Amino acid sequence: MTRNTLQRLLPLALLATVLCLPLAVRSATYLHIMILVYLYAYLTTSWNLVGGFAGVLPLGHAAFFGIGAYTSTILSLQYGISPWLGMLVGGVIAAAVGVLIGLPTFKMRGAYFALATIAFAEGFRVMVENIDKLGPFALNGPRGLQIPPLNFGLAEMMFSGKEPYYYIILIMLVAVLLLTSFISRSKLGYYLNAGGEEPEAAMALGINVARAKVIAMAMSSFLTALAGTFYAQLNLYIHPKSAFSLDLSFEIAFIALIGGRGSIVGPVLGALLLRPVSDFSRIYFGDTLPGMHLIIFGVILILVMTFQPRGLQEPLTRLYERLLDRLSGERRAA
């Protein structure tokens, strides 16, 4: 087999494997963990549009996630609107908020930008925690919103088994991966890259860096909000501390840093490593060594940051290339 066909076949084989996975993994628990892996891979890929390509470090994506979760949940609880539609409404609102946040903050550099985005996200959380009713919409303050598990079905995006959730988030993940790989090779991708690395040089070349960043932010916020709706429908309960949690914003950034910021596969690799570690260590140590999972998480983070500061994506890509060489017996064309 030639190297080229292999290179085309392997991703397809991988896709076929993940599509068939629920046939082999019958346990709802492990399927749930896989769903969370995909969810975080999706979130981090969406984040990567800004945090990776545009070279800034946004730490407030929980705001968009929460907007998505709350918008679709309120619309479905109070007005009976399908979460699929609510998802898009939430996405549009989040994109608008993303632009509003982006316009002033993209002028800031480095830590200032990161801090400003944290402040916005925390501001949203505190507001939602302290607002019982926003006009006609019941936010329920710190008590959160529970979606009664009554109307199962595709239209209501609510299922008694885990398999439908698995496929929904898998499709979302594949779609967002295709989108980012398309963008990374588009004019917008090059603008973002140039603006991220050398903003002055890029501007001197006539690139509207600020505009490119705001467009990326709008897309990133829109996509993040869709995941918020998915999360609400998966757990059937949201409250400000879960939907707007700072932990979520940080975890997305950690996954990106460990997997490899700015690359297409980095977020997926990061989620694939960190999520199961967090879940399995909680399951197996939560009983005997409480808090252990948090320590393990921290140690991995420190090790990767020390020895692979550009993320695991680099050595793993090299490994993959070597595997392709070995399998095909050809050398990679330089």
Next chain:
Amino acid sequence: MNILQKIAVPVVAFSMLAGTSAFAENVKIGNIEPMSGPSASLGQQGKAAREMAVEEINAAGGIKSLGGMKLELIYADSESKPEKGVAEAERLINTEKVHLLTGCWNSAVTYPTTAVAERYGIPFVVPVSVADKITEQGFKTVFRIAAKDSWWTRDQFAFLKDMQAEFNTPVKKLAFVYENGDWGTGFAAQWKKLAEEGGYEVVLDEPYPSTSTDLSPVVQKIKRAKPDVLLLTSNAADAILLTNTLAEYNVQLKAIIGSGGGHADPSFMKAVGKNAAQIFDIGEWETDVNKPGAKEANEKYKAKYGQNLSGEAVDAYLAIYVIADALERAGSLEPAKILEALRATDLSSGPGMIVGYDKVAFDETGQNKHAALVIVQVNDTGNGLERITVWPKNARRAGYTPVFPMAVK
């Protein structure tokens, strides 16, 4: 659990994902508790109390109607986060194949988690999570041992009324300060209603996040509002912070009334020392409760785990005995049979009945009808600071006169 088992469990689980458990000879009770995070100390107490009850029951021959079957406890950490509790409930039911669930202490975790148990038809015994709505969801699988929060607030106001009459000290102005979660806001909503009915003036209504590291802005508001009585709903760390900050700012009040939780946590008195003196607190249980077996159970617990039983621990201890009683009568591990037996519970004796009230029986919502509360005052009568039962008056410790209003410090 040794290391080998720890490795074997995931391996076995992976290799026979769909298979049933090979260790089916025990009754498996899944317990979702905050083992890490802000409420970890309460989770640990619940764990210790459950363990003590299970050891006693197993040593006495297990569940006799099931051929001496032993009870086995499986723990899961909620980290006080609802989504973790929900995921863990699903795991315990689907992977560990538990027969019953208990937990989760934090009302915000218990609320969505009971919905999972209801979906799978698995009995869920809630030792203590006080939000009313937990037993108001129309669920058939939820049973709560402890009193719900509307009963707590009802008794706090009844106590306040009795104290004014007994000591001839009128109280007009109230301040409400509470953690802004499910629990605190639930209490505050009841307080507002009761204050209106009782003709009190509410001079401060202040929620705060229980993860705060500085509560001096809240204390300054209390000082400015000049209330007669301060009602609090706090978790452990914030109860300590609030009490110390109140002392630091020298806020003068006629009474401070806690709502259990953090104020009942053993770490509270250790951390605040004499600043805790004369604070009232409501709870389900005290070490000086006049019930057969209570003293012995407390001594055994203290020898084993190094602290006194708390209300939370006693609820967890009793919950295991309620479960054992139901299993004994069910004579089956079928969820429907266990549920039926739990519904028919009428427990008034046995080692678990060291609570202040006399009986456990559930109403149609799953709430224990007989659960009741006591009010204590933290004070030093020569044996160091302790929690002294003061209300209801017939349960008051002999020879103790409550300090009301608080002495000017």
